[in-house]
Amino acid sequence: MNKKIFVTEPFLPPLKEFNVYLKQIWKNKLITNNGPFHKQLEQELCNYLGVKHISLFANGTIALLVAIKALELTGEVITTPYSFVATVHSIKWNGLEPVFVDIDPKYYNLDPSKIEEAITDKTTAILPVHVYGNPCETKKIKHIAEKYNLKVIYDAAHAFGVKKDGKSILNEGDLSILSFHATKVFNTFEGGAIVSHSAEMKKKIDDLKNFGFQDQITVEGIGINGKMNEVQASMGLLQLKYFEQVIEKRKRITENYREGFKNVKGIRYLADLEDVKYNYAYFPIFINENEYGKSRDDVYNALKKHNIYGRIYFYPLISRFSAYKDLFSSKSANLSMAEKISEDVICLPIYPDLSTDQVNYIISVINDG
Ligand SMILES: Cc1ncc(COP(=O)(O)O)c(C=O)c1O
Numbered sequence: 001m002n003k004k005i006f007v008t009e010p011f012l013p014p015l016k017e018f019n020v021y022l023k024q025i026w027k028n029k030l031i032t033n034n035g036p037f038h039k040q041l042e043q044e045l046c047n048y049l050g051v052k053h054i055s056l057f058a059n060g061t062i063a064l065l066v067a068i069k070a071l072e073l074t075g076e077v078i079t080t081p082y083s084f085v086a087t088v089h090s091i092k093w094n095g096l097e098p099v100f101v102d103i104d105p106k107y108y109n110l111d112p113s114k115i116e117e118a119i120t121d122k123t124t125a126i127l128p129v130h131v132y133g134n135p136c137e138t139k140k141i142k143h144i145a146e147k148y149n150l151k152v153i154y155d156a157a158h159a160f161g162v163k164k165d166g167k168s169i170l171n172e173g174d175l176s177i178l179s180f181h182a183t184k185v186f187n188t189f190e191g192g193a194i195v196s197h198s199a200e201m202k203k204k205i206d207d208l209k210n211f212g213f214q215d216q217i218t219v220e221g222i223g224i225n226g227k228m229n230e231v232q233a234s235m236g237l238l239q240l241k242y243f244e245q246v247i248e249k250r251k252r253i254t255e256n257y258r259e260g261f262k263n264v265k266g267i268r269y270l271a272d273l274e275d276v277k278y279n280y281a282y283f284p285i286f287i288n289e290n291e292y293g294k295s296r297d298d299v300y301n302a303l304k305k306h307n308i309y310g311r312i313y314f315y316p317l318i319s320r321f322s323a324y325k326d327l328f329s330s331k332s333a334n335l336s337m338a339e340k341i342s343e344d345v346i347c348l349p350i351y352p353d354l355s356t357d358q359v360n361y362i363i364s365v366i367n368d369g
Contacts, residue, residue: 005308042054055202060181061192077097082318125150134270151174161277208223
């Protein structure tokens with residue numbers, strides 16, 4: 001195949017349908033600051049996701065920054081090194097200290113059995129990530145948070161639409177944040193959101209994302225500009241219309257990959273849990289070099305030679321970046337599972353328009369070496 005296959009491609013609704021929204025925005029002359037499409041998207045997302053309150057943002061990173069600010073955290077925040085760097089940057093940008101805890105050996109989320117030993121008298125919160133859309137062990141995390149009086153913010157950037165026992169996992173913790181970046185299952189070009197559970201908290205978040213304005217002459221707190229505009233919001237309304245179709249296509253690709261690798265020694269993929277409704281956001285595989293006979297980097301480079309661009313996501317660990325490498329909790333001995341998984345992983349291409357032929361081609365390149 002000559003055409004390059006990238007790890008992802010954004011889903012774009014028919015341009016004709018987007019133009020209808022654009023015409024309306026031009027007519028309204030309200031292009032940002034809680035316009036009509038912004039209001040409509042917040043309402044439709046609450047209904048679709050099954051959550052009480054949602055505040056839209058310009059992107060997921062500002063949503064993370066504001067979530068931490070809204071909870072008025074101080075001191076140390078426990079988090080994972082196995083994530084996108086924005087998770088930990090958001091802690092540092094708020095003037096707080098990230099404390100890394102290792103990941104669990106099954107789904108590679110923050111390991112609840114290791115959290116308690118990292119808690120100090122400065123700890124005020126836990127910031128876990130539902131990595132690849134696989135739900136964290138929320139019950140265990142809740143139990144620890146209650147025992148030590150800590151807040152919990154879930155980075156749910158990968159987990160749009162994911163449910164456990166029929167309920168949205170976005171209802172867990174004090175707050176959850178979402179990313180609607182172009183690479184995500186649901187995109188508004190760039191975008192994000194905070195899910196909150198009370199009208200008071202939603203107001204606080206909405207004020208913070210609008211500089212702290214209460215009215216034209218009153219500013220409370222140190223706000224920021226995190227607002228989503230009307231073009232982004234209208235894109236979100238269209239994405240929502242097509243979302244179930246998008247997930248169906250991603251599910252088909254996932255099943256195809258699983259079938260292709262099920263008897264290959266040394267290549268592992270994550271299994272589904274029965275009580276979870278997935279969004280099939282990513283398809284990570286994990287290469288066991290001893291069993292497979294080739295390293296992760298060999299496989300990655302072989303794919304590249306065939307115009308297939310996977311992503312070694314997440315490598316390197318956040319704890320290896322210059323801003324964090326000298327932290328006490330960044331020591332390799334503290335993060336042995338995360339170190340290992342980050343050396344083994346490749347995320348394979350997955351997006352709604354990836355054809356069955358392309359998926360079979362990717363499988364054959366890996367299986368035939
Ligand atoms: C786990 C995680 N957290 C945070 C973000 C930041 O989101 P955004 O790119 O919308 O700022 C991303 C994605 O980019 C992510 O994957």
